[in-house]
Amino acid sequence: xxxxxxxxxxxxxxxxxxxxxxxxxxxxxxYSSENGLKDQDISTFGSNTIYGEYVYYMGFDESQREKxxxxxxxxxxxxxxxxxxxxxxxxxxxxxxxxxKDEISLNTREIFVLxxxxxxxxxxxxxxxxxxxxxxxxxxxxYRALLATGPLSKLHIFLKTNESxxxxxxxxxxGVIGPTPSDSVNAGIFVVEKKxxxxxEYLYPKYVVFKYPAEYREYRYALAQDLNERGIPIMxxxxxxxxxxxxxxxxxxxxxxxxxxxxxIGTYSFISxxxxxxxxxxxxxxxxxxxxxxxxxxxxxxxxxxxxxPIGTLxxxxxxxxxxxxxxxxxxxxxxxxxxxxEILLLNLIFxxxxxxxxxxxxxxxxxxxxxxxIIREVFY
Amino acid sequence: xxxxxxxxxxxxxxxxxxxxxxxxxxxxxxxVTSNGFYLFVSxxxxxYEGRYYPQGSMVVDGVNSTLFSKILAQSKMPHIAGYTELDxxxxxxxxxxxxxxxxxxxxxxxxxVTEKYFTLFHMRIVAGSAMQGSRDVxxxxxxxxxxxxxxxGFGVGSRFTISAGNVEKNLTVVGVVSSGRPGSAVLETMSWxxxxxxxxxxxxxxxxxxGTENITPYLIVKPDSGYELLVYYELNSKFKYVDYPGLxxxxxxxxxxxxxxxxxxxxxxxxxxxxxxxxxSAVTQxxxxxxxxxxxKCAGISSSKIFLxxxxxxLFLLEISLVIIFLISGFFLFGLLSLSGMGMPxxxxxxxxxxxxxxxxxxxxxxxxxxxxxxxxxxxxxxMLRN
Numbered sequence: 001x002x003x004x005x006x007x008x009x010x011x012x013x014x015x016x017x018x019x020x021x022x023x024x025x026x027x028x029x030x031y032s033s034e035n036g037l038k039d040q041d042i043s044t045f046g047s048n049t050i051y052g053e054y055v056y057y058m059g060f061d062e063s064q065r066e067k068x069x070x071x072x073x074x075x076x077x078x079x080x081x082x083x084x085x086x087x088x089x090x091x092x093x094x095x096x097x098x099x100x101k102d103e104i105s106l107n108t109r110e111i112f113v114l115x116x117x118x119x120x121x122x123x124x125x126x127x128x129x130x131x132x133x134x135x136x137x138x139x140x141x142x143y144r145a146l147l148a149t150g151p152l153s154k155l156h157i158f159l160k161t162n163e164s165x166x167x168x169x170x171x172x173x174x175g176v177i178g179p180t181p182s183d184s185v186n187a188g189i190f191v192v193e194k195k196x197x198x199x200x201e202y203l204y205p206k207y208v209v210f211k212y213p214a215e216y217r218e219y220r221y222a223l224a225q226d227l228n229e230r231g232i233p234i235m236x237x238x239x240x241x242x243x244x245x246x247x248x249x250x251x252x253x254x255x256x257x258x259x260x261x262x263x264x265i266g267t268y269s270f271i272s273x274x275x276x277x278x279x280x281x282x283x284x285x286x287x288x289x290x291x292x293x294x295x296x297x298x299x300x301x302x303x304x305x306x307x308x309x310p311i312g313t314l315x316x317x318x319x320x321x322x323x324x325x326x327x328x329x330x331x332x333x334x335x336x337x338x339x340x341x342x343e344i345l346l347l348n349l350i351f352x353x354x355x356x357x358x359x360x361x362x363x364x365x366x367x368x369x370x371x372x373x374x375i376i377r378e379v380f381y
Numbered sequence: 382x383x384x385x386x387x388x389x390x391x392x393x394x395x396x397x398x399x400x401x402x403x404x405x406x407x408x409x410x411x412x413v414t415s416n417g418f419y420l421f422v423s424x425x426x427x428x429y430e431g432r433y434y435p436q437g438s439m440v441v442d443g444v445n446s447t448l449f450s451k452i453l454a455q456s457k458m459p460h461i462a463g464y465t466e467l468d469x470x471x472x473x474x475x476x477x478x479x480x481x482x483x484x485x486x487x488x489x490x491x492x493x494v495t496e497k498y499f500t501l502f503h504m505r506i507v508a509g510s511a512m513q514g515s516r517d518v519x520x521x522x523x524x525x526x527x528x529x530x531x532x533x534g535f536g537v538g539s540r541f542t543i544s545a546g547n548v549e550k551n552l553t554v555v556g557v558v559s560s561g562r563p564g565s566a567v568l569e570t571m572s573w574x575x576x577x578x579x580x581x582x583x584x585x586x587x588x589x590x591x592g593t594e595n596i597t598p599y600l601i602v603k604p605d606s607g608y609e610l611l612v613y614y615e616l617n618s619k620f621k622y623v624d625y626p627g628l629x630x631x632x633x634x635x636x637x638x639x640x641x642x643x644x645x646x647x648x649x650x651x652x653x654x655x656x657x658x659x660x661x662s663a664v665t666q667x668x669x670x671x672x673x674x675x676x677x678k679c680a681g682i683s684s685s686k687i688f689l690x691x692x693x694x695x696l697f698l699l700e701i702s703l704v705i706i707f708l709i710s711g712f713f714l715f716g717l718l719s720l721s722g723m724g725m726p727x728x729x730x731x732x733x734x735x736x737x738x739x740x741x742x743x744x745x746x747x748x749x750x751x752x753x754x755x756x757x758x759x760x761x762x763x764x765m766l767r768n
Binding site: 015019022023026029030033095102103104105106107108110141142144145146148149179187246249250252253256257259260261263264266323327328329330331332335 | 400404407411414415456457458459460607608610611613614615617618619631632633635636638639642643646647650651653654655657658660661662664
């Protein structure tokens, strides 16, 4: 029966499917962008982290390092849910980077070494996500600076003190971190290796990052204060409020698209009203109950929606991911593109089903006011 | 006749008309908001773009050219196009006399420069010429105009005497240099960036007048084009105080691009969903008009006339939408006034606040007459009448 209801008006059905599909995809793009802006945790090392930055590394001696490591141990044992990750720099005095036949001398404090597992745990916000587990990850600004020399593939890093060479490394550029609130990370070159081949005495902690479970997010300031009191200066994540206006604007756009979706489904119902009435008359003549007729009418629109909404949402997901990959990064509006969840599909479906329910009810109620014979006369003559 | 018919059509079908007016008003509000907001933010971002400093250059503080050339020879920095030393007066009192008048110039505005400064950074000479020798002085446009209005006969070629202690130097004003920025926005800038208020004397003259102990050097470095950021990082690894004003501009432009993306997303989603809603209403509206169109077709009315009727109907609708948002919400008016209050050029306000939104909305409203005329052209009159 449903097939018989769909087939007589294929052009209208296809047109409606296309309209609903496009609206669903627009809604998906807007909703995903809105979610990306809502996450206000703009910590340098990814969400749910706080960190200590050690800027006095040049005057760092062994005893100071031991003292810090001891304090760290005390803290992490006190808070068992807290995970600690260290990013090192070296005590080199000369750092040379060879890239595209250019030899560049950069600040030794901005060449970091970190373990692959640490890198994976930190959830950096990438402009270009790492393509391998080991290699070189560039901060956003140094990436833009080095791009002047040509396309970046391999980098040779040479670090030495006045007396000896401490690190000689050639690696591929595997990823680029998006802009962060930290200038030093933006200008940083991160060497990521499973095993770092630098003697321990040359390595100095630059950042100690503490990662806490998401449910402890509200306690992050208290946690930072506790760590500060123990002599570990901690930077808490900043919160960006600049996005609020955009979220409002996008909300407005989402509502606007939702209204259009309702409007499109309504028009579809008006266009196919005659066919509905005919089916209603036939159903009543053949002895179907009113509820059954209403269900058939509802199911008919549901087929259109069930075809259009998932395809439209999928199209929106692809379009969103495509747009995101070409997005310019930002310093003021921190955007965390979230993986597109089934929530959007569900929202699209709920919205469409509510719309078709009320529209079917509206048409059905109007049709019920007429007698069966009036309907048949209207439809066939 | 066409107008009359379009008016009659417009007056009927009230439900669709109201719905369309709501849609069009919504879209207009979205476009004007996003355009206005983008203009507002870009105006703020572009405020950094004044040429207070030679474009793309950076400043290394506390370093003279001898030391800099020595470091440059030791390390590889191949992307530096040029550099020049400037000297800033930090101590010492002096008097400046010009055409018999004693002129008060704050010490931070006297800058010792080399001839290279004017050529390397293509300084904007608005009168006279660049500095040629040690007896020349070049003035910033603001201080030049001040002196001109207060000293009769003052101009390029006037004598300028600076006395510090027992040393006295007679100089000649040879040129006037400008930052190219209107007004006195120079107050927002750092001392080394002063161009409009600067008194540029030869650095040898400054040295003779005040001695090395009273002046401090700084360098302005010009990187090769496209290598600015890289040179900034290289300089940072060698010198303690490096300032690159272009970095703020670079970051602002990135953020502006991001904002542009979001506002475009908003505008185009409003346009797409609006166009689809207009299309949906057009389908129903034309369906209701089939009997009328069938009669027209039987009477031999051409498609172009039908298109004109539908177009006029659309224009009435746009007109009403514009009047509604002008008068009821006052949105346009508010937006336009606030933008003009910020010193935005009137042409930009008109284009982005009025012409562009109206054209965009008209474009999506054209869905209705185009669909109508296609339907009119393709459907047989008998079929229309039967429906």
